[in-house]
Amino acid sequence: MANPRTAAAAEPRSHYVNDRVTPRASLRQGAPVIIETRGVSRLYPGVVALDNVDYRVYRNQVNVLIGENGAGKSTMMKMLAGVETPTSGQILLDGQPVALGSTHQAEKLGISIIFQELNLFPNMTVMDNIFIGNEFFQRGRINVTYQYQLAKALLERLELDVDPLTPLEELAIGHQQLVEIARALSKDTRVLIMDEPTSALSQSEVKVLFNVIEQLKRRGVTIIYISHRLEELMAIGDRITVLRDGKFVAERAIAQASIPWIIASMVGEKAKHFDYSPAVKGEEVLAARGLTLLHQNGGYALNGVGLTLHRGEVVGVYGLLGAGRTELFKTLLGVFKPDAGEITLGGRRIEHLSFRRRLALGMALVPEDRQAEGLVQLLSIKANMTLSSLRSKRFWQTLLPIRNDKESGAVRRMIDTLAIKVSDVDLSVTSLSGGNQQKVVLGKALLTQPQVVFLDEPTRGIDVGAKTDVYHLIGAMAQQGLAVMFSSSELDEVMQLADRVIVMADGKITADLPRAGVNRETLIRASTPHD
Structure with missing residues (x-):
């Protein structure tokens, strides 16, 4: 028997409209507006997140929403x-005003969301995460057999070969993202909001997601899609709306849009450009030899990895999901203890030293998962940014451990350097947009005054303008003599930014290429696992 909660509402497929139209005109031309906001504003202390926005979502289409970090999308x-x-303002669903006071209320009306930051429970199984709050009961008990079968079908649809009873914490971030998507698909969804759904997915997983989106459209589901990957938006979208500084800027059919138009609409001025300027390569500062790390469930996370890193050098690490990039960074920094191999920093063996000791010696990591590993969400922006450098004597005074004036001054200078949009450093870090939260994590690493910096997917979820800021920052760190190693799943980013590119597959380094020897074909071939 078909599950009533997974069956989409049967709605006639709407006719494409390629011209910019008013809401009334859109109804006449066969692409009715399913959701509309009229004069919507949202104010936070000291911040206007949305300012009198009129926004339209068109039925049975992929409605792309884009803008710089802090534009008001989320x-x-x-x-x-x-x-x-x-x-202030109104939200209309099918032309009728609605009050959406909770996610449960929105879901009852058929609106579901996949958040940019994972909203899952690591200590629960995949199946329990999919159905939590939406369980299937039979005679007063959860029908575990039915939920297992449905969860397995949803995972197979997303081409995720995972047993539904697997603990979620055992999955990589990209696979956890697919579980989040499966949870949204398990409900009666008329409008599905996807906030950066591909930020942690590999290229093959992105293709699967796009196929799922096409299936949902055929079933009558409307998609709202947020992403900073412009080529992705052009491939999957039907209509695009641009926000800037909390205000509506423009709306167009994708067929009439172009990437230069999108960038110009987003930034409101001539787009920033990053010009590669290599730093002077100095002496070797870090080296690893025969680095091996075993998976808890068998196999190798790292398998005999050897590499070097020099002062003033920017090394990019490229690889598909599960290649071992994050494990490499965390092993070099001491979060994971290697099963074999050696690591030297400035000629000194350090593989036996703790994570805290390596931080004190001048190593820093910006983790891939900023929410779980980079931020303490209960703390302020200032407290988060200085969390790793509180032991620094520059913040001390005679009687008290912290000099607030020095701490605040250092945070303010870092905020200016990173162009973080914030009105008050004592606000909660959760008041910031995702991109600005990422900059806080970057600032926290830099305040430790490191000599080696590891950046794991530093531009994940960051808009095109903020990406350029990060690129300039990485270049500036290299110019100052820091050794920088960053990972990225974006080919163009690695090719544009790195002095040297290391490619990983199945826990091994499969290529170590100078900038002049890098091209897309070589990187793709080296990143593909071979038996």
Whole structure:
């Protein structure tokens, strides 16, 4: 028997509209507006997140929403999903005003959201995460057999070969993202909001997701899609809306849009460009030889890895999901203890030293998962940024451990350097957009005054303008003599930024190429696992 909660509403497929139209005109031309906001504003202390925004979502289409970090995209989506309520203005569903006071209320009306940051429970199974709050009961008990079968079908649809009873914490971030998507698909969804759904997915997983989106459209589901990957938006979208500084800027059919138009609409001025300027390569500062790390369930996370890193050098690490990039960074920094091999920093063996001791010696990591590993969400922006450098004597005074004036001054200078949009450093770090939260994590690493910096997917979830800021920052660190190693799943980013590119597959380094020897074909071939 078909599950009533997974069956999409049977709605006639709408006709494409390629011209920019008013809401009334769109109804006449056969692409009715399913959700509309009128004069919606959202105010936080000292911040106007949304300012009198009129926004339209077109039925049975992929409605792309784009803008720089802090433009108001996630705030708008939270209001449509019932997480936040407007300070002023109206939200209309099928032309009727609605009050969305909770996610449960929004889901009852058929609106589901996949958040940019994972909203899952690591200590629970994959199946329990998919159905939590939406369980299937039979005679007063959860029908575990039915939920298992449905979970397995949903995972197979996403081409994720995982037993539904697997603990979620055993999955990589990209696979956890697919579980989040499976949870949204398990409900009666008319409008599905996807906030950066591919930020942690490999290229093959992105293709699977795009196929799922096409299937959902055929079933009558409307998609709202947020991403900073412009080529991705052009491939999957039907219509695009641009926000800037909390205001509506423009709306177009994708067929009439172009990447230069999108960038110009987002930044409101001539787009920033990053010009590669190699630093002077100095002496070797870090080396690893025969580095091996075993998986808990068998096999190798790292298999005999050897590498060097020099002062003033930017090394890019490229590889598919599960290649071993994150494990490499965490092993070099002491989060994971290697099963074999040696690591030297400035000629000194350090593989036996703790994570804290390596931080004190001048190593720093910006983790891939900023929410779980980079930030303490209960603390302020200032407290988060200085968390790793509180032991620094530059913040001390005679009687008290911290000099607030020095701490605040250092944080303010870092905020200016990183162009973080914030009105008050004592606000909660959760008041910032995802991109600005990422910059806080970057600032925290830099305040430790490191000599070696590891950046694991530093531009994940960051807009095109903020990416350029990060690129300039990486270049500036190299110019100052720091050794920088970053990982990225974006080919163009690695090719544009790195002095040297290391490619990984199945826990091994399969290529170590100078900038002049790098091209897309070589990187793709080296990153593909071979038996």
